[in-house]
Amino acid sequence: MYDSFDACPRAEILCIQPSIAVLKLKHLGVVDEIEKFDWLEAPSLESIRDAVQSLKWLNALDHNTSQITDTGRFMAKLGVSPMLSAMILKGIEMSCESHIIALAGMLSVAQNVWWRSKDPELRQLADQKRAYFAHDNDQGGDHIQLLKIFLEWESIERGEKRSKWCKDNMINGKAMNIALEFVHEIYRQLNKKLIDFKSLIFDQNLVDKILFCITAGYFQNLALSNGPLKAGYQLISTENTNAQVYRSSTITFGKQPAKYVVYHEILNLNGTNCMTIMCPVQYEWLPKIWLNSLPRQPTDLIFVNHVFKNLGPALMSACLGKRCAKKQQLEDLLDVVLDVNFEEATLTIWCQNNKLNKARLHLEQLMNLEREKLIKEVEEYEIVGATRVLLGEGGEPILVLTKDEYVKVIVKGLPTNVTEQDIEKKFQICGKGKDIHLRS
Secondary structure, three states: OOOOOOOOOOHHHHHHHHHHHHHHHHHOOOOHHHHHHOOOOOOOHHHHHHHHHHHOOOOEEOOOOOOOOHHHHHHHHHOOOOHHHHHHHHHHHHOOHHHHHHHHHHHHHHHHHHHOOOHHHHHHHHHHHHHHHOOOHHHHHHHHHHHHHHHHHHHHHOHHHHHHHHOOOOOOOOHHHHHHHHHHHHHHHOOOOOHHHHHOOOOHHHHHHHHHHHHHHHHHHEEEOOOOOHOOOEEEOOOOOOEOOOOOOOHOOOOOOOOOOEEEEEEEEEOEEEEEEEEEEOHHHHHHHHHHOOOHHHHOOOOOEEEEEEOOHHHHHHOOOOOOOOHHHHHHHHEEEEEOOOOOOOOEEEEHHHHHHHHHHHHHHHHHHHHHHHHHHHHHHEOOOOOOEOOOOOEEEEOOOOOEEEEEEEEEEOOOOOOHHHHHHHHHHHOOOOOOOOOO
């Protein structure tokens, strides 16, 4: 961390975040109009403007003059990303800076905290440990999990005991030491004495304060749930862009994903956007001035649902196709997400409120149509070609299998006076029958 720019390799200049570069330039008074600065390798004009606007939302730059504020000068001296700086500032304001600074340290190594292994048993162990550290999944998310890991690790005596703890919990000890060094550096920048982390404890009020501080820094990384977890989230920062929940997130442990979350960063894995380090937030925590600047309000974009209950497997298959082959086609047609649960016999529509009624009516009509077809199929079966055979003796068809010209029919509920000869006569129009058996 630096109070001013020191000489650094070209690669470091190219890799610096635009928002950090803009803030540093403003802090040093190098240039008044950032767009006219003579960059070594200039970022795109759009990214520069986005960086300036982001800094305004964080109150680092004045909304009218674009001049650096006192908050911006503090952020520049702190030397970390403006979003992280805003989170730390809010932690100081809310008197929970010790927790927030510890969290900031963990965010600096978030992608390297867990040991990864290809061994199935070790991967299962890692999943168990992640579940253990998932503190109130529906309330705290990944940020509280990271903080819990840091506090427990810090409470262990240094040396062999700490190394054994890391090994037992599939934690990367080197990453933890880097996080601790980050924490020490933040305390030095703030001219504060490092506290004893062993004294820090959790309660729900504290968890809410921490999440509020996270929101104060990362509100621009807001994402809205698309309903079921597998449908992912809508990213507010980019129009018509969705992202999946990263597989190791504690959000996956919850029964129902939070409606609103903020994420730390986006990874692109094999062409799929994935959010990493997420936590649930409340809509009331989001800055009103930022919300008012959005083209559409998050409350208008949030997904609502309608549940169709008590649907039999035959009707589900008729509407959605074998193995839900028609599901994607229906979702694209109606612009919805369909959540199918065969165990509970339910089909749930997830979509924006203005699309729900149209989608519900379409599916109701489809279900009524398929019900009528299924009723007719129970009454009569097409056996070979266009030949229809009715079991007029009161039997209930259970199974009909056809292959080429061979037919297998299983029925139940036939009257006791029906003989094998009677059944054979029924099917004479289809050809010679064989292996006809009656069982009591």
